[in-house]
Amino acid sequence: MLAEKYAQEIQAILNKYPPEERRAAVMPLIYLAQRDKMYVNREDMAEIGAILGISASEVASIVGFYSLYYDQPKGKYHIQVCTDLPCALRGAEQFMEALCKRLNIQPGETTSDGLITVEPVMCLAACDKAPMFQMQSGAGLQYFERQTVESALALIEKLRADAARRFKTPLERGREGYGS
Amino acid sequence: MVHNETVLLRHREIPDLDNLAVYRREGGFQALEKAVTQMQPGEVTEVVKASGLRGRGGAGFPTGVKWSFVDNKNWPHYVVANADESEPGTFKDRDIMEGNPYQFLEGVAICAYAVQAKAAYIYLRGEFWELAARLDQHIAALEAAGLLGEKMFGAAYSLHISTHLGAGAYICGEETALLESIEGKMGQPRLRPPFPPSVGLFGKPTVVNNVETLTNLPPILTRGAEWYRSIGTEKSPGVKVFSLSGCVTKPGNYELPLGTTFRELIFGHGGGIPAGRSIKAIMAAGASSSLIIANEKALDTPMDYENVPSLGAQLGSASVIVIDDSVSIPWLINKTMHFFRHESCGKCTPCREGTFWMSHITERMARQAAISGLPDAQDVKLLYDVANQVRGKCLCALGEFSIEAVTSGIERFAADFKLAAGESQTAVGG
Numbered sequence: 001m002l003a004e005k006y007a008q009e010i011q012a013i014l015n016k017y018p019p020e021e022r023r024a025a026v027m028p029l030i031y032l033a034q035r036d037k038m039y040v041n042r043e044d045m046a047e048i049g050a051i052l053g054i055s056a057s058e059v060a061s062i063v064g065f066y067s068l069y070y071d072q073p074k075g076k077y078h079i080q081v082c083t084d085l086p087c088a089l090r091g092a093e094q095f096m097e098a099l100c101k102r103l104n105i106q107p108g109e110t111t112s113d114g115l116i117t118v119e120p121v122m123c124l125a126a127c128d129k130a131p132m133f134q135m136q137s138g139a140g141l142q143y144f145e146r147q148t149v150e151s152a153l154a155l156i157e158k159l160r161a162d163a164a165r166r167f168k169t170p171l172e173r174g175r176e177g178y179g180s
Numbered sequence: 181m182v183h184n185e186t187v188l189l190r191h192r193e194i195p196d197l198d199n200l201a202v203y204r205r206e207g208g209f210q211a212l213e214k215a216v217t218q219m220q221p222g223e224v225t226e227v228v229k230a231s232g233l234r235g236r237g238g239a240g241f242p243t244g245v246k247w248s249f250v251d252n253k254n255w256p257h258y259v260v261a262n263a264d265e266s267e268p269g270t271f272k273d274r275d276i277m278e279g280n281p282y283q284f285l286e287g288v289a290i291c292a293y294a295v296q297a298k299a300a301y302i303y304l305r306g307e308f309w310e311l312a313a314r315l316d317q318h319i320a321a322l323e324a325a326g327l328l329g330e331k332m333f334g335a336a337y338s339l340h341i342s343t344h345l346g347a348g349a350y351i352c353g354e355e356t357a358l359l360e361s362i363e364g365k366m367g368q369p370r371l372r373p374p375f376p377p378s379v380g381l382f383g384k385p386t387v388v389n390n391v392e393t394l395t396n397l398p399p400i401l402t403r404g405a406e407w408y409r410s411i412g413t414e415k416s417p418g419v420k421v422f423s424l425s426g427c428v429t430k431p432g433n434y435e436l437p438l439g440t441t442f443r444e445l446i447f448g449h450g451g452g453i454p455a456g457r458s459i460k461a462i463m464a465a466g467a468s469s470s471l472i473i474a475n476e477k478a479l480d481t482p483m484d485y486e487n488v489p490s491l492g493a494q495l496g497s498a499s500v501i502v503i504d505d506s507v508s509i510p511w512l513i514n515k516t517m518h519f520f521r522h523e524s525c526g527k528c529t530p531c532r533e534g535t536f537w538m539s540h541i542t543e544r545m546a547r548q549a550a551i552s553g554l555p556d557a558q559d560v561k562l563l564y565d566v567a568n569q570v571r572g573k574c575l576c577a578l579g580e581f582s583i584e585a586v587t588s589g590i591e592r593f594a595a596d597f598k599l600a601a602g603e604s605q606t607a608v609g610g
Binding site (some may be wrong): 029067079084124141 | 305307310348467507522
């Protein structure tokens with residue numbers, strides 16, 4: 001249950017908004033529910049609804065509308081390569097294709113170990129540093145800019161090694177660095 | 181007057197400007213202190229009005245005038261910083277918030293004081309997750325230093341600033357969709373009027389300003405409206421951060437006076453077009469742009485709110501995407517249309533259905549063009565017809581701007597669509 005696990009964080013989130021506007025906390029609460037498993041299930045949605053006084057289906061409509069929320073499990077690390085116009089003009093499509101080929105997947109698919117999903121994404125406001133991608137995991141989201149296929153593969157190898165050793169990922173360590 | 185000082189991207193010249201002590205050493209928070217301890221809220225608005233500052237998010241609306249519309253019979257008031265930065269080709273606000281965060285936060289506080297808001301929200305796109313965490317730390321540092329929070333500078337005024345993360349929806353850059361999103365709803369634009377200064381966040385009067393707009397406020401207050409007006413042009417005063425991307429040697433953000441020419445930005449600062457290629461088109465406002473034919477006249481046109489329209493285009497947020505002669509326009513409009521189809525919020529029919537069907541056609545055209553070099557003439561006509569039926573019928577600018585590259589591309593780059601020069605208006609337009 002979120003309410004027990006994240007009691008303090010939930011209260012801090014609710015404090016950001018006027019007491020009579022509890023619904024405003026729905027987006028940060030979905031992020032919170034997504035933290036452990038990279039998606040939100042029906043139980044999470046029902047609980048968030050109960051905390052905020054709205055229905056589970058209203059929470060589901062928010063999950064469905066916004067593209068950084070997931071109601072189905074994906075790879076533990078979700079790599080999204082920007083292939084929008086400015087990045088495409090600087091080779092982003094070829095970068096993504098070559099990366100997927102090296103990982104033996106098609107864009108949108110997850111590697112056989114269930115760890116890495118690669119897919120194209122809309123503009124990430126890093127047009128001058130293409131090719132670039134964002135990596136989302138339950139612990140947050142991080143940018144990797146001015147990438148090559150080799151640099152991306154080196155990162156993925158590190159993630160795989162970390163997962164195998166059950167070490168914390170760079171992303172999780174980064175998050176701790178912010179003291180949140 | 182030659183302007184050669186940095187006003188917004190000061191972190192390029194001052195190391196560690198994201199450290200509060202460094203920012204204060206450089207004169208930081210003197211403007212906010214002056215406002216809160218020496219000026220009436222209305223006086224702050226008058227200075228901003230006199231400076232001629234116009235909104236940097238794209239619309240170019242005079243900032244001080246917008247503030248003066250806030251309804252003083254309905255309280256509380258809110259201020260919202262629009263940090264949703266999602267237009268393809270725009271990456272300036274992130275640069276400002278990462279490098280010079282305290283000047284931005286000081287600007288938020290000045291705006292909040294001017295309209296007497298006690299709460300301000302910074303709405304960041306969800307992808308700026310790390311940046312939001314850093315801003316939270318900066319806000320905490322300000323509260324610890326007594327520069328934000330209760331009874332600021334010993335005066336009666338109190339302000340709290342919070343960040344709110346979006347979750348991947350371009351439409352939330354539209355100010356009423358953004359307000360819906362903070363309220364915990366799907367990010368879909370509201371019918372206007374009423375505009376946010378009358379009915380905004382939680383139904384209360386609200387000022388929504390872009391990050392770059394707000395970051396201009398501290399120097400305007402410290403140095404005065406006349407100083408600000410000495411930079412830029414008469415109708416477009418001040419500096420602008422131009423995001424330069426695409427087929428150019430040195431892409432990046434360049435802070436320049438408004439009224440700088442395309443030529444100076446692209447060839448002077450951006451290093452020009454990669455060797456062996458030549459410039460074909462310019463998109464001045466990201467994916468929402470009309471395509472400008474990059475001839476000598478266009479290159480010598482000043483980039484400001486009054487001159488770019490003479491090229492049949494808009495300055496928007498000044499995200500300049502350079503297109504060279506290796507790029508086919510059918511491929512390009514397929515990219516932009518795919519974007520708008522994906523980002524349409526689905527609320528109004530012309531945009532939802534229009535972008536869906538237009539992207540079907542542009543995909544087929546791009547495939548055909550890849551095979552035979554040119555798209556099918558019937559498809560070009562159909563696309564042009566659909567685009568013109570979308571025009572003027574959408575609830576917000578997303579739908580309206582989705583057709584700009586399509587119609588201007590077909591009209592101005594006829595050769596890429598197998599149309600003889602001059603044929604586009606009559607044969608295609610029907």
